[in-house]
Amino acid sequence: MKVFCCEDRFEDMLTCIYDAWSVALTEGHENVRVVREPVLQQTLFDEYIHVEPDRDKLEKVIRSIKRQISNQAYMYVFYASLSSEEDALQAIYNFLRVGFAVGGQVCSMYTNPHVMRMVELKRRIGNEGHYFREFARFTSLDNKVYVCHIEPKNNVVMMVGNHFADRMPSEHWMIIDDTRKLAVVHPKDEENYLRYLTDTEFESLSHSEDYSDKYTDMWKSFFDVIAIKERKNISCQRNMFPIWMRKHAVEFMDD
Amino acid sequence: MNEILTGYTTQEKLEILADAAKYDVACTSSGSDRRGKKGFLGNASACGICHSFAADGRCISLLKILMTNHCVYDCKYCANRASNDIPRATFTPEEICELTIEFYKRNYIEGLFLSSGVLKNPTYTMEKMCETLLLLRNKYCFNGYIHVKTIPGASDEVLAAAGYLADRISVNLELPTAESLSKLAPNKSFQTILDPMGKVSDTIASHRAAIGKDPHMERSSGNKYLQNSIFSKDRLVTKKERGQLSVSGKNALVPSGMGKLTRSFAPAGQSTQMIIGATPESDYTLIQTTQKLYQSYDLKRVFYSAYIPINEDNVLPGLGTPPPLLREHRLYQADWLLRYYGFTADELLSEEKPNFNEQLDPKCDWALRHLDYFPLDVQSAPYDLLLRVPGIGPKSAGRIMYARRYGRLDFDSLKKMGVVLKRAHYFIICNGKQMYNTPIEERFIERQLTDTNRRENWKLANSNSTYQQMSLFDYGIG
Numbered sequence: 001m002k003v004f005c006c007e008d009r010f011e012d013m014l015t016c017i018y019d020a021w022s023v024a025l026t027e028g029h030e031n032v033r034v035v036r037e038p039v040l041q042q043t044l045f046d047e048y049i050h051v052e053p054d055r056d057k058l059e060k061v062i063r064s065i066k067r068q069i070s071n072q073a074y075m076y077v078f079y080a081s082l083s084s085e086e087d088a089l090q091a092i093y094n095f096l097r098v099g100f101a102v103g104g105q106v107c108s109m110y111t112n113p114h115v116m117r118m119v120e121l122k123r124r125i126g127n128e129g130h131y132f133r134e135f136a137r138f139t140s141l142d143n144k145v146y147v148c149h150i151e152p153k154n155n156v157v158m159m160v161g162n163h164f165a166d167r168m169p170s171e172h173w174m175i176i177d178d179t180r181k182l183a184v185v186h187p188k189d190e191e192n193y194l195r196y197l198t199d200t201e202f203e204s205l206s207h208s209e210d211y212s213d214k215y216t217d218m219w220k221s222f223f224d225v226i227a228i229k230e231r232k233n234i235s236c237q238r239n240m241f242p243i244w245m246r247k248h249a250v251e252f253m254d255d
Numbered sequence: 256m257n258e259i260l261t262g263y264t265t266q267e268k269l270e271i272l273a274d275a276a277k278y279d280v281a282c283t284s285s286g287s288d289r290r291g292k293k294g295f296l297g298n299a300s301a302c303g304i305c306h307s308f309a310a311d312g313r314c315i316s317l318l319k320i321l322m323t324n325h326c327v328y329d330c331k332y333c334a335n336r337a338s339n340d341i342p343r344a345t346f347t348p349e350e351i352c353e354l355t356i357e358f359y360k361r362n363y364i365e366g367l368f369l370s371s372g373v374l375k376n377p378t379y380t381m382e383k384m385c386e387t388l389l390l391l392r393n394k395y396c397f398n399g400y401i402h403v404k405t406i407p408g409a410s411d412e413v414l415a416a417a418g419y420l421a422d423r424i425s426v427n428l429e430l431p432t433a434e435s436l437s438k439l440a441p442n443k444s445f446q447t448i449l450d451p452m453g454k455v456s457d458t459i460a461s462h463r464a465a466i467g468k469d470p471h472m473e474r475s476s477g478n479k480y481l482q483n484s485i486f487s488k489d490r491l492v493t494k495k496e497r498g499q500l501s502v503s504g505k506n507a508l509v510p511s512g513m514g515k516l517t518r519s520f521a522p523a524g525q526s527t528q529m530i531i532g533a534t535p536e537s538d539y540t541l542i543q544t545t546q547k548l549y550q551s552y553d554l555k556r557v558f559y560s561a562y563i564p565i566n567e568d569n570v571l572p573g574l575g576t577p578p579p580l581l582r583e584h585r586l587y588q589a590d591w592l593l594r595y596y597g598f599t600a601d602e603l604l605s606e607e608k609p610n611f612n613e614q615l616d617p618k619c620d621w622a623l624r625h626l627d628y629f630p631l632d633v634q635s636a637p638y639d640l641l642l643r644v645p646g647i648g649p650k651s652a653g654r655i656m657y658a659r660r661y662g663r664l665d666f667d668s669l670k671k672m673g674v675v676l677k678r679a680h681y682f683i684i685c686n687g688k689q690m691y692n693t694p695i696e697e698r699f700i701e702r703q704l705t706d707t708n709r710r711e712n713w714k715l716a717n718s719n720s721t722y723q724q725m726s727l728f729d730y731g732i733g
Contacts, residue, residue, distance in 0.1 A: 110658035111668045120671075134304050138361045146360060164362075166291040167298045167399075171360065189293055215357045218266050225273045226319060227309035230563045230578055235714070236312025240305070251307055 001046045003033045006089075008155075010081050011053040013089055018057040019049070020093065029097055034089045065096070070104040079122040082155040091117045128152055129159035135245050136160060138173060139211050146173040147208040149248045157182055158194055165192045176205060209248065216250055223251040268344040269354065275324040275335050276370055279427075279528070280558040284316045284365035284400045286523030287422040297359060297366070297399030299422060299523075304365050317368035317402060318358055322346055322384055326372030330429075330440040331568045332533050335372045339566065345374070348387040352395045359399055366400030366422070367391070377408035385413050388420040392518075400523075405455075407447040414451055415508035415520075418458060423523035423555070426452050431544040435534035438570055455525050456552045458508045462520040472524045472553050474594065477649045480638050481597035485546055492551035524555030531586065532579040533562040533571055537609035539600070542589050546600040549593065559586045581716045585611040592617055595649050596642050614705045614712060619645045622682060623697050623704075629682040630695060633664055645704070646679030666690050677707055 004020040006012035013036070020032045033046075042048060065074045073095075080092050094114040099106040109115045131152075138146035146168075150157065157177040161184030164173065169189060176183045181202050186192035197205070246252040263271070285303030305314035323345035324335045334341070351369070358364045369387065374380045384403060391397045403421040405414055418424050426448055430436045433445040460470040471491060478484045508520075527548065531541060545557045561578035564571060589611065592598040596618070603617050604610070612620045622629065622645050631640055633655055641652040651673040658664060658672065665685050670676055680690040681700045693699070 105661060108657040109661045110654050110672055111662040111664060113671075116668070116671045130304075134306050136362050140357075140361060148362070168296060168360065169291050169293050170296070214266070215354075215361065218269055218354070219358060219361070219363045221266060221270050222273050222318070223307060223309065223315065225270050226277050226315060227311045227313075228277055228563065229311075231311040231313070231561075231580065233312040234310065237308045237310055240312060240314065241308040249307065 001031050001033060002027070003035060003039075003043075003046050003048050004051050005035050005037050005039055005048060006051045006053075008036050009053070010078070011055070011058050012051065013081050013092070014061040014077075015054045015057045016051040016089070017093055017096065018054075018061050019051050021096075034093050035086075036089050065099070068103065069096075069099040069106060072107045073099050073104075076107065076118045076122055079125045080118055082125050082158075083121045084154045085121065085124075087117075088121060091121060125154050125156060125159075128154050129156040131245060132156055132160045133163045135241065135249055136164075136175060137248055137250050139208050139250075140213060140215075141208060141211055144172060146171060147205065148173070148175045149178050149206075149209060150175060151178045151247055155180060155182070157184055160184070161186070161192050161194075174205075176202075178206075212250070220251055263344050265350050265354070268346055268350070269320070271342050271344045272321045272324055272346060273319065275341075275372075276319045276321045276368070278334065278560065278563070279319060279368070279370055279404070280560045281402065281425060281526055281528060281556070282314055282316045282319055282368060283526075283556065284402075286555055287400060289398065289522075292398060295396045295398040296356065297397055299366070299398075299400045306362065306364055316365045317400065318355055318364045318366070319368040320346070320351070320354075320370075322351065322369060322371035322380070322387065323374050324372045325374050327375070328373050328440070328442040330442065331566060331571060332429075332439055332530060332562065334565045336566065348383070348390050351387050352391045352397075355391060355399075356395050356397060359397070366402070368402045368404075370404035371406065373406055377406040378410045378413060380406050381409035381413040381417060385416045385420065388417065392420055402523075405451055407443055407451065409451070411454065411508050414454065415458070418455060418508060418521045419518050421521060423526060424455055424521045425526040425528070426455075428452075428527045428529050428544075428548070430534055431529055431536050431541050432534075435536065439533065452525065452527070452552050452554075454508055455521065456554075459521050459524060460553065466519065472555055475649060477595060477638075477642070477653070478597070481642075482639065483599070484597035485549055485593055485599055490550060491553070492547075524553070526554055526556040526558060528558035528560055530562050531559050531583060537604075538582070538586060538589075538611050539604040539606070539609040541586060542593075542600045542604060545590060546593055557590060559583050559590075581613060581712060582611070584715055585613075585617060589617045597639055598643075613716075615701070615708060616645075618643070619678065619704050619708075623701055626695055626697055626700075630684045630689060631682060632684050632687075633669065634659055634685070644679050644682045646675035646677070646682075648673075678704065 002023055004016045006016035016034050020034050024032045039048065062074065065077060076095065077092050080088050091114070095118045098109070098112055098114050102109070106115060110119065132150050136148045136150055138148045140146055150160065155177070157175055161175050164175065165186055172186065172188050174183050174185045176197070181197045183195050183197050184192050185195055283303050284299070285301060287299040288301040289299040291298040303316065305316045307315040309315055325343050325345060326335045326337055329337045351367070355367045359366070369384055371380050371384055374383065388401060388403065401421040402423045402425065403417050405417060405424060405426045407426060428448055429440060429443070436443060436445055464470040474486045478486050481487065529541065548554045548557055561580050561583040562572065563578045564574045564576050567574055589603055592603065593600065598621070603621060611617055615623070622643065628640060628643065631644060633641070638652060638656055641647055641655060642649065654672040655664065658668070663686060666676065669685065676690065681693055681703065
C-alpha cells in the first residue's frame with residue numbers, strides 16, 4: 001500500500017489528495033492512504049511518500065470539487081481540513097470518493113458513514129469555533145492593542161478572527177493560537193490576516209496576559225456577584241464552560 | 256427621592272447594582288442580526304453568544320445591571336423594594352457607557368442589559384435610561400446588543416425612544432394573573448403592564464411591515480411545516496381581537512426629537528418574565544398565559560424565574576424554601592414544545608391534570624398518553640409526527656427528512672443523526688422492526704422512561720444539597 005503524507009496545511013492536503021488519487025486510478029482506491037505528518041509509527045510493508053504543496057494541483061482539486069460535486073461539499077472539505085482529528089485527511093478522501101460518484105446530493109446522504117463522518121467533523125469545528133468566539137478574552141495593552149490567547153484543539157483561529165473583524169473593525173487587535181503559534185492580526189480599519197509567529201515574537205507576546213487593569217477586576221467581581229447562590233450548580237457550569245477552555249478566561253484565573 | 260451622593264466607586268456600584276439585577280432572568284443576546292460598521296464597535300448575531308457561565312450555571316451574555324436600585328415601589332417579592340434596608344447606588348450614564356464599551360472590547364460581554372428601580376416616577380426613570388442608551392449609541396458608537404426593561408407606567412415618548420435605541424425591549428409580567436399581581440405588587444396593575452406590551456408589539460409589527468418584512472416575528476423555521484403550531488396564521492390573534500386584553504388608544508409609538516436616528520424598532524422583539532412558585536397558580540395557567548402572550552402580543556420569549564425567598568412576608572413562601580427549580584425546568588421544556596415542536600398548551604395539560612409530571616418531561620408524558628400514534632415508521636412518518644417522538648428534535652427530524660430521500664434508515668444511522676435512542680426507541684420502527692422487542696404499553700414504557708430520567712431529575716431537584724457518595728478517602732484511609 002502507498003501512504004501519502006503531507007504537512008497540516010490546506011494547500012498541502014489537497015495536493016496530497018491529488019497525488020494519491022492519480023495513483024489510485026491505476027492501483028485502486030483501497031491501495032492508497034493519506035495521512036498528515038507527523039506519522040508517529042510507520043508500518044513495515046507500506047511505502048511512505050511525502051508530498052510537497054503545488055498550487056496547480058490545489059486549484060484543480062478545488063475546481064473539480066466545486067464543478068462536479070457542489071460548493072457545499074467544498075465547504076465540508078475545507079472545514080474538515082481544519083480538524084485535528086487523526087483521520088481527517090482520510091475522511092476527506094473517502095468523502096470525495098462518494099462525492100465524485102454521486103454528485104451534488106452527497107451532502108444530504110446522512111446514511112452513508114463517510115458522509116456522516118464529514119458532517120461530524122464539520123459540526124465539531126463549527127462548535128469549537130463558536131466556543132472560542134464566546135470564551136476568547138482580550139487583554140488591553142494601554143488601551144491601544146488588544147491581545148487574546150486561545151488554545152483550541154482544532155485550527156479555528158481564523159474563524160474566530162473573522163468574527164472579531166466584523167465586530168471590532170476600528171481597533172488594533174490580534175488573536176494568538178498558542179498551540180500552533182498562529183496569529184490573526186487586525187490593524188485598525190484594515191483587513192485581518194493570518195501569520196505564523198516566530199519564536200521570539202511568540203515569546204514576547206506570551207506575556208500579554210500579565211497585564212490587568214481596573215476593568216479586569218470589575219469583570220471578576222461582576223462575575224462573582226451575578227451568580228445566585230441559592231441556585232448554585234457547579235456541574236451545570238462545567239457542562240456549559242468546560243474546564244479545558246478556561247485557561248485564558250480571566251474570571252477563572254487566580255491572582 | 257433625590258440623588259444621594261454616596262461616594263461609592265464604580266467598582267462598588269457595579270457590585271451593588273449587578274447584585275440587585277441578578278434575579279432578572281433574561282440574559283439572551285439572540286434575535287438580532289447586524290453587521291459591524293467601520294468606526295463603530297460591535298455587531299449582533301442572531302444565534303446569541305454567551306460569554307461566560309456563572310457558578311449557578313446561568314449564562315452571562317450581557318452586562319446585567321440596574322441603573323439604580325433606589326425604588327419608590329414596594330413589591331413584596333423584590334429585593335429592591337422601598338421597605339428593604341440595603342445599600343443603594345445609582346450609576347451615571349457615562350459610567351454605564353464606559354463599563355459597557357470596555358467590557359465589550361475585552362469580549363467579556365455581548366452587550367448591555369439595562370433595568371432599573373423606579374426613581375421618582377416611571378417616566379423620569381425611563382428618560383434617564385434612554386439618555387444612557389442615546390449616549391452609548393451615538394457618542395460611544397456602540398453597535399452591539401442592548402436589552403432594555405421598560406418601567407410600567409412610563410410615557411409613550413420614552414417608550415418609543417427606548418425601542419428605537421435597543422434591540423430587545425421587555426416588560427415584566429411578573430405574575431400570570433391579575434389577582435396575584437395586585438396581592439404582591441400593590442403599585443403595579445395588569446393594565447399598566449399589558450398596555451405598553453400591546454403598544455410595543457403593534458409598533459414592532461408596523462415597523463416590520465414598513466421595512467418589507469413579515470409583521471410577525473421570525474420563528475423557528477420548522478414552524479412553517481407545521482399545520483397546527485401556535486404560530487400558524489389562523490391562530491395568531493389580531494389586534495382587534497386582542498382589544499379586550501389591552502386598551503391601547505394610539506397603537507404606534509412615535510419618538511420625539513430623535514432626529515436622524517435610523518434604527519429598527521426593537522429588531523429582536525420583546526420578551527417578558529414571570530415568577531413561579533410565589534403564588535398558587537398551576538402550570539396549566541402559566542403555560543396558557545405563555546401561549547396567549549405568544550399569540551396575541553407576538554412576544555419573542557417568555558421567561559420563568561423560580562421564586563427565591565429573599566423577603567419575609569406572610570403572603571410569600573417562608574425564607575429558606577428551596578426554589579422550585581425542577582418545575583421551572585419543566586415549564587421551559589413546555590415553552591420549547593410550544594415554540595419549536597408545534598404543541599399547544601391544551602395538548603400538554605388540562606383542567607383535570609393542571610401540573611406537569613415531576614418524573615417525566617412534558618414530551619414523554621404526552622407521548623405516553625397518546626400511544627395510539629405510535630410506533631411510527633421513520634421512513635414514512637410526516638414531519639409533524641416525527642417531531643412528537645421523544646428523543647427526536649427539529650434538527651434530527653430535519654435530517655431524517657433529507658436522508659430518507661436517498662436511502663433506507665437504520666437505527667445506527669439514526670443515532671449518528673442525533674436521535675436520542677434511549678428515549679425514542681419505544682416509539683419508532685425502522686425497516687419494519689423496533690430496536691428491541693418492547694411492548695407498546697403505557698405502564699411499561701412509563702417505568703422505563705422514568706428510570707432513564709431519574710438521575711437528571713434528581714440532580715435538578717437537589718442541585719443545592721451537598722450529599723455525596725461516601726468514600727474511604729473521607730476517613731483518611733487509602
